[in-house]
Amino acid sequence: xxxxxxxxxxxxxxxxxxIDSRLKNSIRVPEDLGSSEDxxxxxxKLIIDDKHRKEGIRILVxxxxxxxxxxxxxxxxxxxxxxxxxxxxxxxxxxxxxVTQTSKDINFALRIPGESGVDETRPPIWCELxxxxxxxxxxxxxxxxxxxxxxxxxxADGEDDDANFEEELVPGTTKELCPASWRLSVYGTAVIDFxxxxxxxxxxxVPRGPPDLxxxxxxxxxxxxxxxxxxxxxxxxxxxxxEKRLRTVGRGHANANDDGVIVFYPRTMVDPLVFPLPNAxxxxxxxxxxxxxxxxxxxxxxxxxxGGYELDQYQLTKRDQIATTAASSVFTAQHSKVSExxxxxITVKVLKTRGPDNAKPQDSHRNVIRQADVWLREYRxxxxxxxxxxxxxxxxxxxxxxxxxxxxxxxxxxxxxxWRDAGTDIFTGDRGDxxxxxxxxxxxxxxxxxxxxxxxxxxxxNILYSRDRGAVLCDFGLSTRTNDAATNGGTPYYVPPEFxxxxxxxxxxxxxxxxxxMLYVLKKITFPDARGRQGHPKxxxxxxxxxxxxxxxxHTGKGVSAVAQMQQWLNEVNEAKSKLNQRxxxxxxxxxMLTPNPGQRITMAxxxxxxxxxxxLDK
Numbered sequence: 001x002x003x004x005x006x007x008x009x010x011x012x013x014x015x016x017x018x019i020d021s022r023l024k025n026s027i028r029v030p031e032d033l034g035s036s037e038d039x040x041x042x043x044x045k046l047i048i049d050d051k052h053r054k055e056g057i058r059i060l061v062x063x064x065x066x067x068x069x070x071x072x073x074x075x076x077x078x079x080x081x082x083x084x085x086x087x088x089x090x091x092x093x094x095x096x097x098x099v100t101q102t103s104k105d106i107n108f109a110l111r112i113p114g115e116s117g118v119d120e121t122r123p124p125i126w127c128e129l130x131x132x133x134x135x136x137x138x139x140x141x142x143x144x145x146x147x148x149x150x151x152x153x154x155x156a157d158g159e160d161d162d163a164n165f166e167e168e169l170v171p172g173t174t175k176e177l178c179p180a181s182w183r184l185s186v187y188g189t190a191v192i193d194f195x196x197x198x199x200x201x202x203x204x205x206v207p208r209g210p211p212d213l214x215x216x217x218x219x220x221x222x223x224x225x226x227x228x229x230x231x232x233x234x235x236x237x238x239x240x241x242x243e244k245r246l247r248t249v250g251r252g253h254a255n256a257n258d259d260g261v262i263v264f265y266p267r268t269m270v271d272p273l274v275f276p277l278p279n280a281x282x283x284x285x286x287x288x289x290x291x292x293x294x295x296x297x298x299x300x301x302x303x304x305x306x307g308g309y310e311l312d313q314y315q316l317t318k319r320d321q322i323a324t325t326a327a328s329s330v331f332t333a334q335h336s337k338v339s340e341x342x343x344x345x346i347t348v349k350v351l352k353t354r355g356p357d358n359a360k361p362q363d364s365h366r367n368v369i370r371q372a373d374v375w376l377r378e379y380r381x382x383x384x385x386x387x388x389x390x391x392x393x394x395x396x397x398x399x400x401x402x403x404x405x406x407x408x409x410x411x412x413x414x415x416x417x418x419w420r421d422a423g424t425d426i427f428t429g430d431r432g433d434x435x436x437x438x439x440x441x442x443x444x445x446x447x448x449x450x451x452x453x454x455x456x457x458x459x460x461x462n463i464l465y466s467r468d469r470g471a472v473l474c475d476f477g478l479s480t481r482t483n484d485a486a487t488n489g490g491t492p493y494y495v496p497p498e499f500x501x502x503x504x505x506x507x508x509x510x511x512x513x514x515x516x517x518m519l520y521v522l523k524k525i526t527f528p529d530a531r532g533r534q535g536h537p538k539x540x541x542x543x544x545x546x547x548x549x550x551x552x553x554x555h556t557g558k559g560v561s562a563v564a565q566m567q568q569w570l571n572e573v574n575e576a577k578s579k580l581n582q583r584x585x586x587x588x589x590x591x592x593m594l595t596p597n598p599g600q601r602i603t604m605a606x607x608x609x610x611x612x613x614x615x616x617l618d619k
Contacts, residue, residue, distance in 0.1 A: 043195035046082040056308035059099035106372035153181040174365035202293040205302040351401040381479035389444035391474040410466030425526040440471035446604035458513035488545040493528035508598035515593030524576040
C-alpha cells in the first residue's frame with residue numbers, strides 16, 4: 001500500500017442493477033403542497049437557522065410538476081416547514097423537502113417520473129447529486145435518457161448578474177454546482193428547483209509545544225495537493241507555527257462552525273476572530289473551512305467532526321502515516337467512538353478525490369463519483385464480514401470518504417525492504433510464511449465466496465502479514481456480488497485468462513489471482529506490479545478495459561495490443577507454474593489454482609480441506 005504503480009486501475013464499479021436497488025424509496029409530494037404560493041417563494045429566501053445546520057441539511061428540494069414524487073435513494077429526507085425572509089401573514093411558513101447528509105450518504109438521487117397526457121408529455125428525469133468531500137460543491141450527474149437544462153437562480157457573494165446562466169447537460173455528463181439555488185428543466189418544462197447549502201465545518205485542535213507536531217500550514221493549495229505535502233520552515237517554533245496556521249486557514253468561507261470552534265470566518269472578513277480556549281496553553285483550535293479535512297490533519301492533532309446524529313459526531317487524533325498514494329491516504333489514529341480495540345488505535349483510510357491541477361473538469365467530476373462509489377462498495381462489502389483473516393471494519397464516514405478499520409500490526413506483501421527485496425523485487429519470506437499466507441487467505445476467501453461475494457483485487461499489496469498475526473485480507477473497494485456483471489477494475493497481472501473474450505470473473509477469478517500472488521510468495525516470479533513501473537527493463541502493462549474492446553486498435557505506447565501483452569504475461573505465469581514441484585503439496589495446490597479453465601480450477605473450499613488434511617506442509 002506504500003507505493004503507487006501504474007497497475008492500479010480503478011473504474012466506476014456500480015452496475016445498473018445495484019444503482020436501481022439503491023433508489024427504491026420514493027417520497028410523494030402531499031396533495032396540499034406545491035401550491036402557487038409555495039412555488040412563488042424563492043428557495044433562496046427561506047431561512048436556514050442554526051438548528052437546521054446542526055442537523056446537517058445540505059439540499060432543499062421543490063418539485064414543480066403535477067406528478068410530484070422524488071426518489072431520494074436514502075432515508076434522510078423529510079418535509080420541513082421553513083420561514084421566509086419576508087413571510088406573508090396568512091402563510092408564515094413554506095414546506096420543502098430537506099435532504100440531510102449523514103455519515104452514510106455519498107449522494108442524493110433526484111428521480112421524477114414522466115408524464116403523458118393531452119396537455120403535457122415529458123420523459124422521466126434521473127439525476128444524482130454527489131457530495132464533494134473537498135468543498136461545499138456538489139457534482140450533478142445526468143443519468144436521464146434525455147438532455148436536461150440547468151439554470152442558476154441565485155447569485156453567490158461577489159458574482160455579477162452575468163453569473164446567472166442556463167446550460168444543457170446531455171445524458172451522461174456532469175456539472176459542478178456551488179451553493180446556490182438551481183432549476184432543472186426538460187424540453188422547456190421546469191421540473192424541479194433545489195438549493196445547495198454549505199456543510200458544517202470540522203475543527204482542528206493543534207498542539208502547542210514540540211515543533212514537529214505543529215510545524216505545517218494549511219492553505220487552499222494543500223487541498224488540491226493529492227500527496228498532502230505541507231509547507232513548513234525549520235525556523236518555525238511550536239507557538240509561531242500555530243499562529244501561522246491560524247492565519248492561513250482557507251479564506252472566504254461562508255459558514256462558521258457553532259460547536260465551540262474558536263475561529264469564526266465570515267466571507268467578508270480579512271482576518272479571523274480568534275477566541276482563547278481554557279486549555280490554550282496546550283492546544284489551539286482552528287476551523288477547516290476548505291479542502292478535505294481528514295487529509296489536512298497532522299500527527300497528534302485532533303479533528304472534531306460535527307454531525308446531526310450522535311453517531312455522526314466524533315473526534316479523531318492522528319498518529320502515524322502508513323501510506324499515501326494518488327488514490328488514498330492511510331494512517332493510524334484514535335477514534336472517540338471506537339473503544340473496543342487495543343490501545344484505542346485504528347487504521348484510517350481516506351479516499352482522495354482531487355486529481356492533477358490540469359485535469360479536465362469532467363475527469364475531476366468523474367473522479368469524485370468513482371471514489372464515492374468505491375467508498376460505498378468497500379463499506380457495504382466489509383461491514384458485515386467477521387473473519388480473523390479479514391480486516392475488521394468499525395465504521396466509515398461518507399462525508400470524508402473515510403473508513404475506520406482494525407489496525408493490523410503488519411506490512412503488506414508488497415512492502416519494500418520488509419517482505420520485498422528493494423533491489424530484486426523478490427519476496428523475502430520463507431516456506432513457513434508461504435504456508436501461513438495460503439492458509440489464512442484461502443480461509444478468508446472461502447468465507448467471502450460462501451457469502452456470494454467476489455473480492456476482485458487479490459494481490460500482494462492487499463494482504464497484510466506478520467508472523468505474529470498471520471495474513472489478513474484488506475481493500476474491498478472493488479468487491480462485487482457473485483452474480484454481478486464482471487468489473488474492469490483491479491490490477492492487470494492478476495486477471496484470469498477467461499476474462500479475454502468471455503469477460504468472465506467471479507470466485508474462480510479470485511482463486512487465479514491468489515495463485516499468481518503465491519507464485520511471488522514462492523519466489524517463482526518477481527513482484528508483478530513492478531513490471532508496470534516506468535523504466536523497468538521488462539516493462540509490461542495494459543489496461544483491463546482494453547482486453548474486450550470491439551476493435552483491437554487499442555495499443556500501448558509500444559504499439560502492442562492489450563490482449564498481446566496479457567498473453568505474454570500469461571505465458572510467463574505458465575512458465576513459472578511449470579517450475580512448481582507437483583510432488584510438493586503446497587506447490588501442487590498453487591498449480592491447481594492456476595488451471596486455465598475456470599470450471600476445472602480448484603475452489604477455495606477444496607484448498608482449505610487439503611490444507612487441513614496435510615500437517616506436513618511446513619517441511
